Amino acid sequence: MNKVKGYLAISILILSWCALYWLTGSRTPWNSFSSIRHEEGVTVYLGDIPTQNYDRMGFTKAVVRYTSAENGWIVGTERGELFLFNHEGRQLWKRNLGIGKLISLCITNDGKLAVVGEQSPEGNLYGVNIHTGDILWQYKSSDYVGSDVSQRSYPSVVHIVADKDSNIYANTYRFLMRKDGVRAYTGRMLAVSKEGKMLWQFPKNEAIDSWINWCDVNDKNNRVVISTSAYDFRTDMTYKDTMYFIDKNDGRFLNSTFVPSVPPFDNTVMRGSPNFSADGEVLAASCSDGRGFLFDKQGKILWQRTISQPTQIDGAWINASGRDGFATPYGIIFTTINTYNRENWQLPTPMEHPGNNSIFVFNRDGTFRYQYRADGTMEELSFVDSLAVCAVGRNVRTHDYGAHGALVIDLRNGQKRAFFHTEGPLQAIAVNRDGSQIAGIEAPAVTPQGKIIGAYRLHIWKNKF
Amino acid sequence: MSMRQLWEGADGKDWLKKLNGRTKLLFIFFFAILMITVDNPRTLFYLFTLTLLLHVLAGTSIYKWKVLAVLLLLGLWGSMFSQALFFAQTPRTPLFTIIASDYGFLGSLTGGLYVYREGIIYGAVQGLRAAGMLALGLLVCWSSDPRQLLQALLAWRLSPQLAFMLVTAIRFLPVLAAETGEVIIALQLRSDSKNGRTAIVRHLPYIIKPLLARCLRRAQTLALSVVSRGFFLASANKQKEEWLLREQVCCWGLFLFTLIIVSSKILYLLSEQGLYFGFLRKIYDWTIMFL
Numbered sequence: 001m002n003k004v005k006g007y008l009a010i011s012i013l014i015l016s017w018c019a020l021y022w023l024t025g026s027r028t029p030w031n032s033f034s035s036i037r038h039e040e041g042v043t044v045y046l047g048d049i050p051t052q053n054y055d056r057m058g059f060t061k062a063v064v065r066y067t068s069a070e071n072g073w074i075v076g077t078e079r080g081e082l083f084l085f086n087h088e089g090r091q092l093w094k095r096n097l098g099i100g101k102l103i104s105l106c107i108t109n110d111g112k113l114a115v116v117g118e119q120s121p122e123g124n125l126y127g128v129n130i131h132t133g134d135i136l137w138q139y140k141s142s143d144y145v146g147s148d149v150s151q152r153s154y155p156s157v158v159h160i161v162a163d164k165d166s167n168i169y170a171n172t173y174r175f176l177m178r179k180d181g182v183r184a185y186t187g188r189m190l191a192v193s194k195e196g197k198m199l200w201q202f203p204k205n206e207a208i209d210s211w212i213n214w215c216d217v218n219d220k221n222n223r224v225v226i227s228t229s230a231y232d233f234r235t236d237m238t239y240k241d242t243m244y245f246i247d248k249n250d251g252r253f254l255n256s257t258f259v260p261s262v263p264p265f266d267n268t269v270m271r272g273s274p275n276f277s278a279d280g281e282v283l284a285a286s287c288s289d290g291r292g293f294l295f296d297k298q299g300k301i302l303w304q305r306t307i308s309q310p311t312q313i314d315g316a317w318i319n320a321s322g323r324d325g326f327a328t329p330y331g332i333i334f335t336t337i338n339t340y341n342r343e344n345w346q347l348p349t350p351m352e353h354p355g356n357n358s359i360f361v362f363n364r365d366g367t368f369r370y371q372y373r374a375d376g377t378m379e380e381l382s383f384v385d386s387l388a389v390c391a392v393g394r395n396v397r398t399h400d401y402g403a404h405g406a407l408v409i410d411l412r413n414g415q416k417r418a419f420f421h422t423e424g425p426l427q428a429i430a431v432n433r434d435g436s437q438i439a440g441i442e443a444p445a446v447t448p449q450g451k452i453i454g455a456y457r458l459h460i461w462k463n464k465f
Numbered sequence: 466m467s468m469r470q471l472w473e474g475a476d477g478k479d480w481l482k483k484l485n486g487r488t489k490l491l492f493i494f495f496f497a498i499l500m501i502t503v504d505n506p507r508t509l510f511y512l513f514t515l516t517l518l519l520h521v522l523a524g525t526s527i528y529k530w531k532v533l534a535v536l537l538l539l540g541l542w543g544s545m546f547s548q549a550l551f552f553a554q555t556p557r558t559p560l561f562t563i564i565a566s567d568y569g570f571l572g573s574l575t576g577g578l579y580v581y582r583e584g585i586i587y588g589a590v591q592g593l594r595a596a597g598m599l600a601l602g603l604l605v606c607w608s609s610d611p612r613q614l615l616q617a618l619l620a621w622r623l624s625p626q627l628a629f630m631l632v633t634a635i636r637f638l639p640v641l642a643a644e645t646g647e648v649i650i651a652l653q654l655r656s657d658s659k660n661g662r663t664a665i666v667r668h669l670p671y672i673i674k675p676l677l678a679r680c681l682r683r684a685q686t687l688a689l690s691v692v693s694r695g696f697f698l699a700s701a702n703k704q705k706e707e708w709l710l711r712e713q714v715c716c717w718g719l720f721l722f723t724l725i726i727v728s729s730k731i732l733y734l735l736s737e738q739g740l741y742f743g744f745l746r747k748i749y750d751w752t753i754m755f756l
Binding site for chain 2: 012017021025045133
């Protein structure tokens with residue numbers, strides 16, 4: 001009997017050896033739990049991060065861009081890590097850039113330089129060699145907009161764009177809620193050459209006393225535009241206008257545009273726009289109050305449309321904020337996000353605004369073509385040819401978790417071409433040059449029932465359309 | 466095979482028994498460093514397989530294979546099962562549910578009990594580390610005369626007292642096993658209980674005192690014999706076993722290999738902490754892939 005038991009043990013050991021051979025089969029890095037291949041593509045885990053509540057206002061961030069020079073994906077995370085992955089999800093390099101959250105990313109025209117912005121006590125702006133991962137240069141935005149760690153007022157590089165010569169234009173800002181309840185804003189634009197030489201700052205000798213969330217540059221008209229996005233408006237503010245136009249070569253102020261606010265808002269706020277058309281002739285912008293604008297390159301309003309009318313219900317203003325604006329060859333595009341109660345943004349709203357979570361497409365002459373409504377917020381859009389690729393994130397009103405994922409829309413007719421579902425909300429997205437690969441970053445979230453859905457991971461999908 | 470024979474170093478093929486104690490100790494030392502350094506499951510699996518191959522080459526007897534199999538299986542599957550059930554990191558993917566979170570009192574108490582895919586892999590990695598070292602340790606233990614190890618330690622100018630105590634500790638294991646067996650037999654005979662596992666378990670609480678007494682007696686005899694033979698005299702330590710050049714070359718080779726592996730890993734870990742150098746990208750890449 002003992003003999004049988006002994007041989008049985010040896011047999012089980014041999015079977016275990018075979019099982020271990022199978023279990024340890026993946027050659028991808030163990031410490032990132034390996035990438036998981038599936039029919040639609042590949043998924044790569046990006047590490048543990050604090051899981052946020054599903055309904056909260058600010059949410060987990062991440063950035064991803066395609067780099068043609070390396071034919072891969074640059075990914076920046078809230079953990080302060082920057083990665084280069086290939087299409088198979090293999091990590092080509094990884095850099096830990098410190099304690100900051102990486103919140104903005106731009107790849108230069110030649111695809112060789114990644115410019116990364118972070119939110120941290122220093123608010124660094126990094127120029128990183130995409131091939132090697134080396135930091136070529138860096139600037140501390142705290143040197144330009146200050147920092148107050150005791151008040152948790154950290155500088156951030158919120159948005160970065162590059163022109164065809166690979167010069168970089170970055171918005172840096174810092175926000176502070178004073179004890180008397182007044183919001184203090186400090187913003188500045190930095191222009192840096194690809195070699196890391198500071199070209200100019202705007203304003204030169206002071207800071208903008210408003211929130212500056214967005215900027216764009218155009219090589220045809222040599223202009224840089226900065227939009228302001230402070231929700232409150234004070235008469236003592238120096239920078240009251242909605243958009244400021246600057247000469248991209250020397251940082252000279254050219255002109256500004258003031259867009260009057262509409263009730264119940266105190267100010268016209270542009271959070272994710274304006275953006276120039278490729279020919280530099282027009283500028284598309286969407287405002288938080290639900291208006292979409294097309295401007296000429298000087299900032300003169302060509303037309304405006306209401307895409308989401310704020311509505312008063314039981315004394316409370318309900319609206320779906322406008323956010324992005326794009327002038328593409330396939331139409332002028334505006335987007336809206338979730339429905340909010342203006343009286344208290346944190347309180348749940350019992351209904352959805354009919355214009356929320358949508359993209360609205362107009363012809364260049366302002367005629368309406370179509371609205372495509374998603375089931376969750378379109379967190380980010382990326383374009384390739386006639387396709388718009390959207391990262392669909394949370395819907396804090398319906399809690400429709402099936403809405404999360406990457407949505408591919410044909411801009412010619414507004415038809416859905418593909419949808420790649422993710423368990424958690426998709427927070428960032430990018431597409432390669434021919435549209436055959438899409439990369440998106442999913443974030444984990446705690447549902448109101450206390451369940452964790454999703455994880456912090458990168459998805460690379462094969463887009464067959 | 467008696468309990469004492471099982472743990473004594475008298476088994477194995479000649480080539481292994483003839484190896485210098487220093488070679489064996491260095492090999493086990495570098496191998497331990499490799500097992501700690503490597504995180505990649507497949508590489509760990511290959512290292513573990515290497516230890517099993519060494520057992521095959523060493524001609525480990527079938528009886529010892531059975532013991533080895535039981536010990537390895539307990540370590541490997543124990544680690545995998547426990548991690549599969551209690552894996553706390555994310556992401557974790559439930560493969561199947563043992564207790565659903567909404568399954569009455571048990572469900573609410575445990576919050577659900579699941580078998581997590583990532584936990585199995587994590588447990589396998591930890592289990593492979595332990596199993597690899599256990600297999601190699603047993604190989605050295607089963608194929609080495611304690612005198613070999615003693616001479617190796619003395620050759621490295623370790624204090625004779627310390628070296629003697631270390632080797633005695635190793636030597637003591639089979640002795641302790643044999644003594645325990647004898648005490649249990651004595652207890653069984655006195656109580657007139659039958660043979661079998663239940664009888665052994667019943668006597669376990671009573672073996673400490675007689676075992677301790679026998680150990681003390683044996684230690685006293687050992688101390689007297691060591692002193693009377695003049696073991697710690699300087700002249701007694703002059704006899705050194707020859708360490709063949711080819712064994713030394715092998716040890717240097719293994720040292721260099723271990724150094725390369727550890728350096729690659731350290732460079733990669735430093736790169737994660739901000740000390741990143743672009744020209745080392747190939748090394749980082751290699752480290753991620755295989756280590």
